[in-house]
Amino acid sequence: MATNGKESLPRAFSWVLDKTIKKTRFPHWDEVLELREMPGAPSPLRVELWDWDMVGKNDFLGMVEFSPKTLQQKPPNGWFRLLPFPRAEEDSGGSLGALRLKVRLIEDRVLPSQCYQPLVELLMESVLGPAEVGVAGKQCYQGEDTASPLALLEELTLGDCRQDLATKLVKLFLGRGLAGRFLDYLTRREVARTMDPNTLFRSNSLASKSMEQFMKLVGMPYLHEVLKPVISRVFEEKKYMELDPSKMDLGRTRRISFKGTPSEEQMRETSLGLLTGYLGPIVDAIMGSVGRCPPAMRLAFKQLHRRVEERFPQVEHQQDVKYLAISGFLFLRFFAPAILTPKLFDLRDQHADPQTSRSLLLLAKAVQSIGNLGQQLGQGKELWMAPLHPFLLQSVSRVRDFLDQLVDVDGDEGAAVPARALVPPSAIVREGYLLKRKEEPASLATRFAFKKRYVWLSGETLSFSKSPEWQTRHSIPVSHIRAVERVDEGAFQLPHVMQVVTQDGAGALHTTYLQCKNVNDLNQWLSALRKASAPNPDKLAACHPGAFRSARWTCCLQAERSAAGCSRTHSAVTLGDWSDPLDPDAEAQTVYRQLLLGRDQLRLKFLEDSNMDTTLEEDTGACPEVLARQRAATARLLEVLEDLDQAHEEFQQQERRKAALGPLGP
Numbered sequence: 139m140a141t142n143g144k145e146s147l148p149r150a151f152s153w154v155l156d157k158t159i160k161k162t163r164f165p166h167w168d169e170v171l172e173l174r175e176m177p178g179a180p181s182p183l184r185v186e187l188w189d190w191d192m193v194g195k196n197d198f199l200g201m202v203e204f205s206p207k208t209l210q211q212k213p214p215n216g217w218f219r220l221l222p223f224p225r226a227e228e229d230s231g232g233s234l235g236a237l238r239l240k241v242r243l244i245e246d247r248v249l250p251s252q253c254y255q256p257l258v259e260l261l262m263e264s265v266l267g268p269a270e271v272g273v274a275g276k277q278c279y280q281g282e283d284t285a286s287p288l289a290l291l292e293e294l295t296l297g298d299c300r301q302d303l304a305t306k307l308v309k310l311f312l313g314r315g316l317a318g319r320f321l322d323y324l325t326r327r328e329v330a331r332t333m334d335p336n337t338l339f340r341s342n343s344l345a346s347k348s349m350e351q352f353m354k355l356v357g358m359p360y361l362h363e364v365l366k367p368v369i370s371r372v373f374e375e376k377k378y379m380e381l382d383p384s385k386m387d388l389g390r391t392r393r394i395s396f397k398g399t400p401s402e403e404q405m406r407e408t409s410l411g412l413l414t415g416y417l418g419p420i421v422d423a424i425m426g427s428v429g430r431c432p433p434a435m436r437l438a439f440k441q442l443h444r445r446v447e448e449r450f451p452q453v454e455h456q457q458d459v460k461y462l463a464i465s466g467f468l469f470l471r472f473f474a475p476a477i478l479t480p481k482l483f484d485l486r487d488q489h490a491d492p493q494t495s496r497s498l499l500l501l502a503k504a505v506q507s508i509g510n511l512g513q514q515l516g517q518g519k520e521l522w523m524a525p526l527h528p529f530l531l532q533s534v535s536r537v538r539d540f541l542d543q544l545v546d547v548d549g550d551e552g553a554a555v556p557a558r559a560l561v562p563p564s565a566i567v568r569e570g571y572l573l574k575r576k577e578e579p580a581s582l583a584t585r586f587a588f589k590k591r592y593v594w595l596s597g598e599t600l601s602f603s604k605s606p607e608w609q610t611r612h613s614i615p616v617s618h619i620r621a622v623e624r625v626d627e628g629a630f631q632l633p634h635v636m637q638v639v640t641q642d643g644a645g646a647l648h649t650t651y652l653q654c655k656n657v658n659d660l661n662q663w664l665s666a667l668r669k670a671s672a673p674n675p676d677k678l679a680a681c682h683p684g685a686f687r688s689a690r691w692t693c694c695l696q697a698e699r700s701a702a703g704c705s706r707t708h709s710a711v712t713l714g715d716w717s718d719p720l721d722p723d724a725e726a727q728t729v730y731r732q733l734l735l736g737r738d739q740l741r742l743k744f745l746e747d748s749n750m751d752t753t754l755e756e757d758t759g760a761c762p763e764v765l766a767r768q769r770a771a772t773a774r775l776l777e778v779l780e781d782l783d784q785a786h787e788e789f790q791q792q793e794r795r796k797a798a799l800g801p802l803g804p
Contacts, residue, residue: 254730291303338463352435503520568595619671680706
């Protein structure tokens, strides 16, 4: 028996899982899907389960469906009984089984860019403004800014929200070329309030989460270069490795080799040889990767190295603290998690089976120990790792040299935004069959306007041919691409269509429409095209999500083909295969939403209670001048939030007026 899952939003969106679970009655996908609702009335969420057949049609096993009201009021989380298709002649009486899933609904409205400009400028001022200074002989500042809008935002953010907020803030500052300064700002705040260097960046603070997300955003290609060859070997070779006596399966080798049952010592020696056989290439790849590490990451580590040295100049801290601060991020929050769960870092398409997962866990533990510079070897409950200690200690001495080389880099803050191409010029990054539509088909019906073509995408060209073997190819230079966007399903009454807008030498814009086979394919092509065209100048700020048909645009009904786009485009910069493009407005909206949650707290703490000044000064040691700046910053921030509140209200009123007028309104 083999099963696959399908999630669908009728009239809106569908997603078919690529992963088919075979030879089991209890499939476990362990997948996270993000479904974006289309404009219009809310649609139900339906999850269907099918039995995959190699020959013939797949068999329907059952479904669960949730209404828009359920999704909004009580998002599903738990086991749900599978039901037959709607209008089935008879109920199955519960014999179809059950499906476990969790749904989270996030509703947000993103306003035009100009509405967020004041908020974004406030956040930028936080990292660009001058530091506080001592006043009248009293030290008001010891390295930690407490009066900027960004400092207030960090104070309001709870731990559960920090990862999402960190991702949005990093993207926001990346888009402005200020990611380096943003990370340095958070680093200064973090080291200023850390008394024990051994606890530096060990908590899930905004500084820790931001550096972690920054590495994932700019360092994914680097991570793949370093780890993917060995990770692929582990998955393909499926060697049994175990050092923990309580977990050893001594009969496993006998079942595989038929040479008798080995002793525990033999199993340990065999496993040690296999582990070091994988660890050696991993460590060698990391130590030899200085030149491949993105300049933005190296500059961020250089700043971190300098701030830690300034904060802890004592001789007893010079040996390890400055190294641990960097290795704690690079090894413990980047390399080790990627080894442990390769699918989450796009190193593998599927999760590992239990045996491979255990091998990856052992490798991740070893890399983590190396990143800790061997400080905790021989401590704790995992004394069975002792056979690996000689190898780990030998690797630790190499780590310090590697980190010294890593921070030995020249550059400025502008390097924090990748300026180089994200795709090698000659490499084919994606290929396959798509349906291609000519820009202006004369009189063909829609279904005949799309022709099946084989498509290649490299860093230089987007090429089309009738088949992979066909000699004649038509190409579009990637450097001509100005936008890559989805197309509304209503434009051609077809799903999974995207548009590639290009500009010729005379400045004229041309649009190529491409239909993908499913939403997975669409997302992968969008990501690949945006990555390939990332360095292109003169990107379009807006385009039409519809098509120009019957003398008007299907999206906004404008009658001029040259009419300005009615929908903003996404930035063409995609920083990782798994990553969404930079979207400054959506990121600013997330920051605004987080600030709303703490608005009352801010108002009470800094503006409304006049007795709080004395309490704050006693609790924090802040001088009156700093408190005055905090009140001023709070007042400005609250004013910006009120303006955004008003903008959202006006937008909702416009939407209500449009709905009242109906499709035939002016």
